[in-house]
Amino acid sequence: MTDAAITAAPVRKPSNAVFQALRRNRFSWIGIGLLAAIIFAAIFAPLLSPYDPLKQHILDRLQAPSSEFWLGTDSYGRDVLSRLLYGARISLSIGFLSVMVAMVVGSTIGILAGYIGGLFDQLVMGLVDVMLSFPTLLLGLMVAAMLGASFENLIIAIAITETAPFARIARAPTIAIKRREFIDAGRSMGFTPLRIMGVHVLPNILSDIVVVASLWMASAIRTEASLAFIGLGVRPPTPTWGGMIREGFDNILNAWWLVVFPSIAILLTVLALNILGDALRDAIDPKTRS
Template sequence: MSTISTSYEKRAFSSVMPFLCRLGISTWIGILVVVLLISAAIFALFLAPYDPAEQDIFKQLMPPSSENWFGTDNFGRDIFSRLLWGARYSLTIGLLAIAAATIIGSLIGMLAGYLGGRTDIICMQIMDVVLAFPSLILGLALVALMGATLTNIIIAIAFTAIPAFARIARAAVLTQRDREYVQAGRSMGFSGPRILFRHILPAILPEVMVMTSLWMATAVRTEASLAFIGLGLAPPTPTWGGMVREGFDNILNAFHLALFPSLAILLLVLAFNLIGDGLRDAIDPRLKDAS
């Protein structure tokens, strides 16, 4: 009995990672960019040449130079240093929000798909109600109600992403729950949680990973948008969206204030999209051939 059980578990887990071998060069470029940006955020304390909050009235709106690589803002603060420290907040918000949404949303979708019946109907109707609101508008309303703190911004972004993960997990579970290895597990007396988390979860994990990478880009954009309209972390805390907003007021005479944080947001969003597209193509190469 244990030998048969082990063989079915190996079959379920064998579908988790093989697609990584089929990742294209663009996907690895995206992974490299994300790793570099995360590393820069982690080591910002050592990489930043200046204190991000240090003001110098004699260096206001200075253009890029050898002393200040990306120039200075209207308070004389070094933009390069603020970008590095801003990456900490922007990436922390995005990573924690999507991690929470992935776990909660996938759990809801897996339970709804596996149990079916009334549980499935209730869960999906609730998710449909949340999906009826645009993610940015819903996030804006939640932050405005709860207050613009780090924790509240993470909760708001996570809440807007949960339905997407619930739906993708439910759809994946529906395609797996009647497979032979699941039926075999039931016939051997495996419990529902064991089948769901040790057999079905590894099989649907690649699809969830694709959704996670794509929604990371959405989370970064949402955080930047909230900061741009004044619902981000309070100054002088540096965030990329807040830096774009500060630079917008001086766009005509000091365009570099908004240029560099905008490029940082663009680079990170593009990297996550490259990763998501590459993972999607690796899961189903027919999608790549069709395109």
């Protein structure tokens, strides 16, 4: 068998059938459109924001939604809409970057454990099981408390909480794929284990990892909001959705908009990501696609 034949081994790439399945699933376009609108608002926040999100208007503090301040003002007179738009940047960035870090690290660990097997697999999966035994928020709380509150530390804390699920997802299909004929042929051709794992194993499990990433990004955004609510998020006055809820909680009875609007933003983002993740899973799985 030639090198070209080995390289052409079966790889589950997105096919026309997958895209057709996504197109037929009208409900999935709700999530795609909603997520696109949120990302658009975050990217163009400087153009869409009517006010500086950090500028205080003390005389206009705790103003209810009006024609001047569409979503009201907070206890420092800052425009809630402007802070909501800029907060989307922080929340989405933390969610995306933490999931990317967790996906790379966790998938690498899972592929190595599944391919090498033996004692190494048992030790790694034992550590993964220990990490999975901790609730996500509790584990993130411990890591964030040790590292301190900052943008970079929050990404690391959330990534650590999500590494174990990616390792578990990557390991199972790796074990099945390494027994396939084209993997044996690659070994007989003298391919190194790193080449086999990177060129032949990874592309075959990438679709499963991408689906998990879309679902866990929603979890990352929830975790970031939860950590910000208890004071372990990005330091104020930088606007984040969780931080806005925390700041508005003291005035929830007489200024409901301070909590409601950031909560709606989190709800819509998580909903959009979950819809997208479910749609990708149904489109990639041939059983549900049929």
